[in-house]
Amino acid sequence: MRSITTARTARRRTLRVAAAALTAAAALSLTACSGADAAGSKPAGQSGSGAAAATSGGAGSDAAAPGSDTQAAPGANADAKTGAMAGPAGKQSGSAPAANAGTSGSGLERCHTSGLKAAFATGGDAAPDPNASGSTTTSIVLTNKGSRACKIGGFAGVDLKSENGGERWSLTRSTAKHGSITLQPGDSTDFTINVLLTKEDTGFYQPAYADVTPPNETSSLTIAWPWGTLVDQRGATHPGTFVNPIG
Known part of the structure; x- marks a missing residue:
């Protein structure tokens, strides 16, 4: 066992x-x-x-x-x-305006009233059509009379005034888009004014002068009004006489 x-x-x-x-x-x-x-x-x-x-x-x-x-x-x-x-990518896309600004001149100032002269364009086809059935146009030329380039753009202020200055008409502005341009010394630009002329003896407004205030300025340039009478629409909401942008 x-x-x-x-x-x-x-x-x-x-x-x-x-x-x-x-x-x-x-x-x-x-x-x-x-x-x-x-x-x-x-x-x-x-x-x-x-x-x-x-x-x-x-x-x-x-x-x-x-x-x-x-x-x-x-x-x-x-x-x-x-x-x-x-x-x-953002920097590259944003660098183009800076480069352009540098090309047009660093520290480029806007055009000041003291460096500009204004005049109605009166030669050739510049005169408004006195027989127009509706609104026609006239142009105001702004010239850089200074020794430096300047930038200008937008709407000028235009105030029409009578012979004694007692009756003023501050023109309304259009809704047109605008940019800005550079004026070298001696260069000019212009803007148009739509005008509604009349030959009637009543309901008219006869300007004697136009006070032109460049964009962003407070002083104006006074020039003689070379055209006829306008339909008096100083109280109108959408007058036929109004200012368009520069350029």
């Missing part, structure tokens, strides 16, 4: 050892698989970090060397977060 019991005990030990060996082998196998998976995950992780680096690098290279337009689309996400891509 002892020999049988000893044999069974030895057999159980052998089975336990074998089972332990199998368990260890299985554990090693699992560790190896896990290690292979980890090693296999590295390329994905590396390629992901590489893409992030390329994106940030693209924004950085854009900032260092703006003008790589082909990288603008990939940098759109970076734009939303940091604005790194938008900055150079």
Whole structure:
């Protein structure tokens, strides 16, 4: 009996050892698989970090060397977060006016009343048509009489006044759009006035002079009115006599 019991005990030990060996082998196998998976995950992780680096690098290279337009689309996400891509583009688009302003002369001032002279254009076809059935036009010419260039644009103020100056008519302005221009010394520009002339003996207004105030100025230039009588619409909401912008 002892020999049988000893044999069974030895057999159980052998089975336990074998089972332990199998368990260890299985554990090693699992560790190896896990290690292979980890090693296999590295390329994905590396390629992901590489893409992030390329994106940030693209924004950085854009900032260092703006003008790589082909990288603008990939940098759109970076734009939303940091604005790194938008900055150079914004600066480039905004730099053009500055360059133009520099070309026209740094510190270029507006044209002042003291540096201008005004006159009605009277030659050729400049005279308004006295037989027009409706509104016709006359032009006032502004000339830079100074020694420096200046900038002018917008609406001049025009006040018509009678012979004794007692009856004034401040003309309304049109809704036309306008810009600005540069006048070199001796250069001229003009603006038109729509005028509604009349030959009637009643309901008319006879100007003697026109006070012309350049844009953004407070003093005026007085010139003689060379034309006939106007329909008196000083109280009208939409008169037929009104001022158009310079240029």
